[in-house]
Amino acid sequence: MEFRSAYLLGFLDSDHISTLTDDLLLLILVRLPYIKVAARTSILSRRWHGLWAHLRQIIFREVVFDSIEPALRQISCPPAVSLLEIHAPEQDMASTAQVNSLLSVAAELKPKEFIASFPSSFGLLGRSIIINFTCFHRTICIMLDHVYIRSVPVGIEFPMLETLSLLHCNGNLDALLSCCPRLHTLLLSGILFETSDLRVNSPSLQELVINSFSTERVNIVAPMLKKLEILFTVMLEVNISVLAPIMEDVWWYYCDTEESIMFGLWYLELLGFQATDRQGELPLLHIRASVDSSLFPYDPNFEQEIEKHMVVDFSLLELDLKTDGHVFGALVFYLLQINQISSSLQKLKIILLRSVVKEECPTDCPCESTNWRSQAISLTTLEEVEINGFEGVDHEFDLLKQLLVFAPKL
Numbered sequence: 001m002e003f004r005s006a007y008l009l010g011f012l013d014s015d016h017i018s019t020l021t022d023d024l025l026l027l028i029l030v031r032l033p034y035i036k037v038a039a040r041t042s043i044l045s046r047r048w049h050g051l052w053a054h055l056r057q058i059i060f061r062e063v064v065f066d067s068i069e070p071a072l073r074q075i076s077c078p079p080a081v082s083l084l085e086i087h088a089p090e091q092d093m094a095s096t097a098q099v100n101s102l103l104s105v106a107a108e109l110k111p112k113e114f115i116a117s118f119p120s121s122f123g124l125l126g127r128s129i130i131i132n133f134t135c136f137h138r139t140i141c142i143m144l145d146h147v148y149i150r151s152v153p154v155g156i157e158f159p160m161l162e163t164l165s166l167l168h169c170n171g172n173l174d175a176l177l178s179c180c181p182r183l184h185t186l187l188l189s190g191i192l193f194e195t196s197d198l199r200v201n202s203p204s205l206q207e208l209v210i211n212s213f214s215t216e217r218v219n220i221v222a223p224m225l226k227k228l229e230i231l232f233t234v235m236l237e238v239n240i241s242v243l244a245p246i247m248e249d250v251w252w253y254y255c256d257t258e259e260s261i262m263f264g265l266w267y268l269e270l271l272g273f274q275a276t277d278r279q280g281e282l283p284l285l286h287i288r289a290s291v292d293s294s295l296f297p298y299d300p301n302f303e304q305e306i307e308k309h310m311v312v313d314f315s316l317l318e319l320d321l322k323t324d325g326h327v328f329g330a331l332v333f334y335l336l337q338i339n340q341i342s343s344s345l346q347k348l349k350i351i352l353l354r355s356v357v358k359e360e361c362p363t364d365c366p367c368e369s370t371n372w373r374s375q376a377i378s379l380t381t382l383e384e385v386e387i388n389g390f391e392g393v394d395h396e397f398d399l400l401k402q403l404l405v406f407a408p409k410l
Contacts, residue, residue: 352389
């Protein structure tokens with residue numbers, strides 16, 4: 001029994017992990033969540049001291065900002081870092097000069113992937129951090145959050161950069177894109193532009209994703225662009241120009257929060273286009289509209305708005321209508337008379353979004369003000385109609401009768 005106890009004590013006293021090779025110890029460190037935890041292993045023994053600086057994936061979380069740059073200077077190079085990720089703490093403050101100094105040191109590590117995220121309140125008095133972008137020669141992927149890109153120094157280029165993500169940033173996008181000759185993917189989310197213009201000009205860009213921003217002009221020139229995803233949330237009098245002749249996948253949506261796009265009682269909530277090269281999927285025009293009696297009367301402007309966003313042709317029209325008990329035939333016929341819709345429409349899908357409480361429109365309601373039942377339209381390409389939420393009331397049957405008259409292929 002005494003021999004067994006002595007054996008166990010001897011086993012526990014021995015530091016068998018520290019006898020492993022550096023490569024094996026680094027495999028242990030790389031499984032730790034971020035660099036702060038890895039650096040703490042230095043207190044275990046002299047064998048572990050400074051070993052974290054040889055990691056090729058460096059993630060800073062919950063590290064005081066002033067400590068990050070000195071820590072970066074301890075990292076051995078070469079070989080280059082595969083991932084450098086910096087998340088500044090919410091409670092810290094830093095100047096533009098400090099952030100630019102940090103970026104310069106980060107660039108010296110030649111990371112393949114670089115992520116820098118600063119909280120919205122970061123900086124002096126909550127102002128944006130203004131950066132003069134340093135060169136990342138070997139970096140393939142960059143993501144920046146909450147910075148103002150003031151300029152790119154003359155002669156700076158990102159020759160290997162393929163993916164660029166800018167979140168809640170603003171500044172000189174033109175200057176940055178001109179320095180990225182191999183850029184394939186660009187993600188812009190929550191972006192603000194000083195001139196209210198979104199300009200994307202890139203001869204190499206293949207995928208563009210833009211989410212939630214306000215602008216007055218959209219100008220995209222990307223001859224190699226294959227995939228485009230855009231979500232607009234608030235736009236007034238927007239002008240749109242897209243030059244991308246080989247696009248294959250398009251997801252383009254506009255959400256109107258101003259109730260400014262009208263037809264009678266109806267206002268536009270959402271307008272979208274979807275197109276893909278996948279076999280069997282029809283290119284889609286998606287419209288969601290609701291009723292607001294307080295907005296009547298207004299000159300109809302649905303047509304102008306639809307034409308403005310017509311970046312691709314389509315053959316499927318989906319209408320999501322919040323009717324509140326009102327007649328919707330006039331709106332449907334108004335849309336079907338728009339030439340860019342009627343000339344190519346193969347399938348019409350209407351989804352009636354009804355409220356839980358059954359509602360009826362009052363006598364002499366403006367929703368019946370137009371003579372849509374006697375209007376003639378040409379729907380020579382329409383082959384299929386689907387209506388979800390059909391209840392069989394008179395005005396719904398009237399709409400079906402009209403469609404059957406003017407769509408000979410149904």
